Amino acid sequence: MRKYSFGFWIFAVCAIAASGVLYGILFYGRSSAIGAIFALFVCVPIIAFERGAIFPRLYAWISARSTPVYIVLTFLVYYALINIGFTVCGSLLWWLGFLQETTWAEATMLPENVVFYALGVSAILSFVTRIRELLGRGIFVSLLFGRYRRPIEEERIFLFIDLVGSTSFAEEFGDLRAQQFLSALFAAFAEPVRRRKGTIDDYVGDAAIITWPMRRGIRKGRCIHCVFDILDSIEANREKWLRDFGRIPQLRAALHGGSVITAEIGVDHHKITYFGDTVNTAARLESLCRTLESPVLISNELASRMKLSGDIKSENLGAHAVRGRGQSLGVIALTRDKQLSRGSVQPA
Structure with a gap:
């Protein structure tokens, strides 16, 4: 339902x-x-x-x-x-x-x-x-009222979340089955994103891009809890994933936020899009998940705006060079202790 x-x-x-x-x-x-x-x-x-x-x-x-x-x-x-x-x-x-x-x-x-x-x-x-x-709910309202007809500068959070092993799945089961797998996975994202007041901005291959206005995303740590809500949803339905597709989705996720230029573009097909280093850095940070062998990463810049609760564990992985960025980026790995009660992550 x-x-x-x-x-x-x-x-x-x-x-x-x-x-x-x-x-x-x-x-x-x-x-x-x-x-x-x-x-x-x-x-x-x-x-x-x-x-x-x-x-x-x-x-x-x-x-x-x-x-x-x-x-x-x-x-x-x-x-x-x-x-x-x-x-x-x-x-x-x-x-x-x-x-x-x-x-x-x-x-x-x-x-x-x-x-x-x-x-x-x-x-x-x-x-x-x-x-x-x-x-998307936020995009629909923005297009309806023409909020971004003129480009504006604003602060936003971006979550890039990617399916691990999609290529091997397609090679084993075929492209049609792989697409069904992705469709089911992206459908599983909807409720956690809605509950944490985010917006699914786009799907790129086997990855989804989720975004929040900065203030909304850091409030109660919504952007962080969204990631773990998605992971919990998949884990709670592991038997169904195994029954339907023969495997449980494994994900990589990266969070970064900062200033972007937001604008409505297009003539026959209108779209709200984001320009700036923040979006590119979030995408590059997601690629570091494989290199650093950590499924959930957050930039130090974004993490510094929030105070993590006791159930969220963080490990500072130091500064790393990010392709296309002139300076290194501080990176933090996130995990959650399921034995502890879920607390909120408040703005710092």
Whole structure:
């Protein structure tokens, strides 16, 4: 089942309620809280089904059908949910006395225009949320409001996290199977990144690039805990990884932060991208994981901004030359003692 943040559901509920008020204005010439309530009962189940929050197995089964069959089955499910939602809402409001001017049959009889209106509202919300997911939550909002139309300088944290042994996996099982392995791995990143309020900026081959605004990323050590949350998620599902792919993913991760220039680029295809030494250094630091035989590295510059809690163990590996950088970079290896309780990592 796909999980979504509390903020997503607040947005969905507010948008649906507003559509109900608009429905009253369009069809009855007046706004009404009753319309908002009906809209919530009718549209929320559709959004919840489309998001996999209810009947996830049915949704997965329908999604696996061919496109024509998928469209027909989806319409039938939506129509059933609209009827159920409208009947339940009409019955409840009639029983509470808010629809005294009508009979129960009239209160629960689904008008034809409600069906088309509910389907339209649900389709628009689903489209917006899919675009939001495709671009990323933070990027979607920034593109929508044109925050980076003019390049700006800001401080950001970058996490480069890479799958170890992807080439050998592809040679053994084939490119298609390797892509399925990567897709499952990247899907496992989503919840820890969302929980730690990061944004998956891009996927490059077998690596993912995750970013935070500096202040958000160092608060409570979110950027560090995100790495170990991902590792914990993989470890907790080791049996499933072995069953599905015959091996458990091994990762290398590197964290670095600093000043970057952020800008929206492109004409037909818009993208928010980051320029500067900070991004390149984070990428080069990730390549040091293999050389230094440490799966999780953080630059001394970024680590100095946070105070590590007792469960996070650090080892100073000294300064190392980084390709493309004029000066050496202080490097720290991170591990976590699972026997200790998870504490927060506070800004220094």
